[in-house]
Structure formats: C-alpha cells, structure tokens
Amino acid sequence: MITPDYCRTMARYNAWQNRSMRLAMETLSLAELLKDRGAFFGSILGTANHLLWGDAMWMSRFSDWPKPNLPGAESPRYMPTLATWGAERFRLDAHILYWSDHVKALDLTGDLSWYSGVAATQMRKPRALLVMQLFNHQTHHRGQIHAMLTAAGCRTQDTDLPYMPQQGPWL
Incomplete structure (x- = not known):
C-alpha cells in the first residue's frame, strides 16, 4: 500500500510545510x-x-514518542503560545523525520490495535492505513491553517509537493 520512501517524502513535506x-x-x-x-x-x-x-x-502509537497529556477534546489548548508550540513542533517534526528514515517495509504491515479516546472504543486497523492517516490529517489541517493565515493577511509559501526543495532545511 505504502513504502518507506513514501514515509520519508511525506515526513520531509510535513516538516517543510x-x-x-x-x-x-x-x-x-x-x-x-x-x-x-x-x-x-x-x-x-x-x-x-x-x-x-x-x-x-499517532507517533506515540508508531514509535517511542510520549502520548499527549490531555484528551483530544482539549487539543486546541495543547500549547499556550506560539513559542511553546514552535518548540514542540520542531521536536516532533525532527522525530517524525528520524522515524521515517528508519522505518522498514515490515513496519508498515499488519494491524495496529489501540484504544481511541476520541471514539471511546478499542480500534484495530491496518498499520499502513494509519500511517497514511497521519500524513493526510497533517495536510488537511494545514490547509485550514493556510486559509486562515491568508485571510489574516499573511504571506504564505507554496504548498505543492513538486515544489518541495530536494534538500532541507526541513525544520
């Protein structure tokens, strides 16, 4: 379904965006x-x-990243300032890049089981589908943020994958 190369490309795209x-x-x-x-x-x-x-x-489910310390309903208040958000975003993007650089094809096979606090139920889905969800969720919400930034008068950069630099800086 997906490959380690897909994960690396999308991790770089995520950090760049x-x-x-x-x-x-x-x-x-x-x-x-x-x-x-x-x-x-x-x-x-x-x-x-x-x-x-x-x-x-998601990274707490795929790797050794710590699980967020608040429920999903409170996620909009996860970090109180842009500085704290930026520092945590930098750390997590570096971790996603590291994870993607080390993920193997076998790591993308089989199912993953977890308890979803958002859905309040035990879940089980193909691991590859969930990795795709990680990257799709990022793109979806960044699109919303991009629209809000544009409406607020901010100058934004290109978001198209073909324009992603071949070399960093990713972070």
Whole structure:
C-alpha cells in the first residue's frame, strides 16, 4: 500500500510545510493567533495545536514518542503560545523525520490495535492505513491553517509537493 520512501517524502513535506506555516504565524500577534476564525478548532493556534496533538498521538502509537497529556477534546489548548508550540513542533517534526528514515517495509504491515479516546472504543486497523492517516490529517489541517493565515493577511509559501526543495532545511 505504502513504502518507506513514501514515509520519508511525506515526513520531509510535513516538516517543510510546518516550517513555512510557523514563519507565517510569527507575523501575527498572540491575539490574532487565538482569534476565533470559525474553523472547527476555532483559531489558527487552536488548529495548529490540534494538528500537533494528533501527530504526537499517532507517533506515540508508531514509535517511542510520549502520548499527549490531555484528551483530544482539549487539543486546541495543547500549547499556550506560539513559542511553546514552535518548540514542540520542531521536536516532533525532527522525530517524525528520524522515524521515517528508519522505518522498514515490515513496519508498515499488519494491524495496529489501540484504544481511541476520541471514539471511546478499542480500534484495530491496518498499520499502513494509519500511517497514511497521519500524513493526510497533517495536510488537511494545514490547509485550514493556510486559509486562515491568508485571510489574516499573511504571506504564505507554496504548498505543492513538486515544489518541495530536494534538500532541507526541513525544520
């Protein structure tokens, strides 16, 4: 279904896009980042926090990353400021890059079982599908953030995969 090369490409894309998003977010005040913009998670920072929370939750299932210390319903408040969000985003993106550089084809086979607090049930799905979910979830919510940043007057960078630099900086 997917390969280690897919994981490496998407991990680089994730880090590249998060860096770009952070640079745009840094042009706004905390009040602007927290302003309710009608998105599902309210604000730019709320949506960025939800995305960070989701990435941390999936990586806790795929690797040795610690599970977030709050439930999914509270994910928009995961990090209180852009500085704390940026530091944690940097750490997690570095971990996702490291994980992707070491993932083997065998690691993408079989099922993964976990308890989903969001769905309040035990789950079991193909591991490859869940890795695809990690990357799809990132792209989905970054698209929302991109739209909110654009509406707030921020200059954003390209988001298309063919324009991703062949070399870093990813972070």
